[in-house]
Amino acid sequence: MPTTRRATLKALAAAPAALAAPARASAWRPDRPVRLIVPFAPGGNTDLVARVIGPHMGERLGQPVVVENRAGAAGSVAAAAVARARPDGLTLMIGSNGPMAINPITRADLGYDPLRDFAPLGLIVRTPLALVLHRDQPARDVAGLVAHARANPGRVVFGSPGVASTGHLTLEMFNAATGADITHAPYQSGGALTPDLVAGTVAGAFVEVATVLPLHRDGAVRILALTSGGRLSVAPELPTVEESGVPGFRAASFVGVVAPAGVPQEAMAALHDALKAAVAHPEVRRRLEETGSQVASEEEASPAGFAAILRRETEWTREAARRAGLLRS
Incomplete structure (x- = not known):
């Protein structure tokens, strides 16, 4: 009996380690990059x-x-x-x-x-998009842009990085949500769009905020609002499109x-x-x-x-x- 009891206690003491060993051995790690x-x-x-x-x-x-x-x-x-x-x-x-x-x-x-x-x-x-205008555009907020676009149907032109890009699709949803009649002008890339936005060749765009925030702070363009669900810590002064009067409007x-x-x-x-x-x-x-x-x-x-x-x-x-x-x- 003493021998059996010692063997039993020894087996029980070893059990946690035995159970843990397979878990460690089976934990997946890549064998190359x-x-x-x-x-x-x-x-x-x-x-x-x-x-x-x-x-x-x-x-x-x-x-x-x-x-x-x-x-x-x-x-x-x-x-x-x-x-x-x-x-x-x-x-x-x-x-x-x-x-x-x-x-x-x-x-x-x-x-x-x-x-x-x-x-x-x-x-x-x-990464939310910024609704951004060239600095010479008259609108100072989202409501102003919508009013200006409605008063000039088809004459306000927004660029995008390309057909079916996130910027393009966001513009389509913005037109649908607000009744604005903003015309789409596709570019080959965001890199091609940005110089024309700064130059005023296009009136505005929906582009990733990181692209235009430095330009906004330099005064080259004007961000009206962001398509995020709330304000960003890096730019708390910028309102969202949603709080600017377009309920439920978000894109990223x-x-x-x-x-x-x-x-x-x-x-x-x-x-x-x-x-x-x-x-x-x-x-x-x-x-x-x-x-x-x-x-x-x-x-x-x-x-x-x-x-x-x-x-x-x-x-x-x-x-x-x-x-x-x-x-x-």
């Missing part, structure tokens, strides 16, 4: 976000997170490639409006379905991370934890917020939360594209 694909050229907001979070994700994962830019077809080239990538957790993509919500609504034969072929890791930021560029569908749950959990830790880093958060971006809430940053956002953004895009006559056939 992780690729984080940016579906656009270097220099834009998505590229900035990727390069800010990448190093901190790598620290958590124990392998470098290497940012790769793969531009083409408004993000669809990279998205199609990542959708077909091996689902081993070693290939991720920055998921944003173009490849995840706009292209599937406005372009045919993409070769991927964003809601079927990707597994969301989490939202990182939303979003940036998150997705993986190919089929990545094992253990890997998804480790990747999500790495992303969460990266965004929580004080320096990362500071750099994201100083661009005018709003860091995602805990719910939005979850895989389920980001998936819900993608569904909502797809429906918003569908309605805006319908109004613009851009629904794919």
Whole structure:
């Protein structure tokens, strides 16, 4: 009996360690660098976000997170490639409006379905748009712009980074919500639009706030309002479109991370934890917020939360594209 009792106690004492060992052994870690694909050229907001979070994700994962830019077809080239990538957790993509919500609504034969072929890791930021005018335009607020546009139907011209861009679709929704008759002038990119906005070639635009906030503060352009749900800490003096008299009007560029569908749950959990830790880093958060971006809430940053956002953004895009006559056939 004493021998049996000692053996039993010894087995019970060893049980916690035995149970813990498989958990430690099964915790997923990449065995080589992780690729984080940016579906656009270097220099834009998505590229900035990727390069800010990448190093901190790598620290958590124990392998470098290497940012790769793969531009083409408004993000669809990279998205199609990542959708077909091996689902081993070693290939991720920055998921944003173009490849995840706009292209599937406005372009045919993409070769991927964003809601079927990707597994969301989490939202990182939303970046609201600024309703901005050239400094010589007469309107001083949203109501003034709407009145001016109605009095001059078709003669007030807003530029955008391109047909079916977030700026274009936001303009269509603004026209629908206010009855303003603002004409759309598409450019090849935001970089091409900005000089003409400063020069007054176009009256205004809906563009990401980070692009025009310095120009606003220099007096080159005038921001009337932001499309966010609340005022931004970097520019608390700027009202929202909603509080300026257009109820429920919100729009934003979003940036998150997705993986190919089929990545094992253990890997998804480790990747999500790495992303969460990266965004929580004080320096990362500071750099994201100083661009005018709003860091995602805990719910939005979850895989389920980001998936819900993608569904909502797809429906918003569908309605805006319908109004613009851009629904794919």
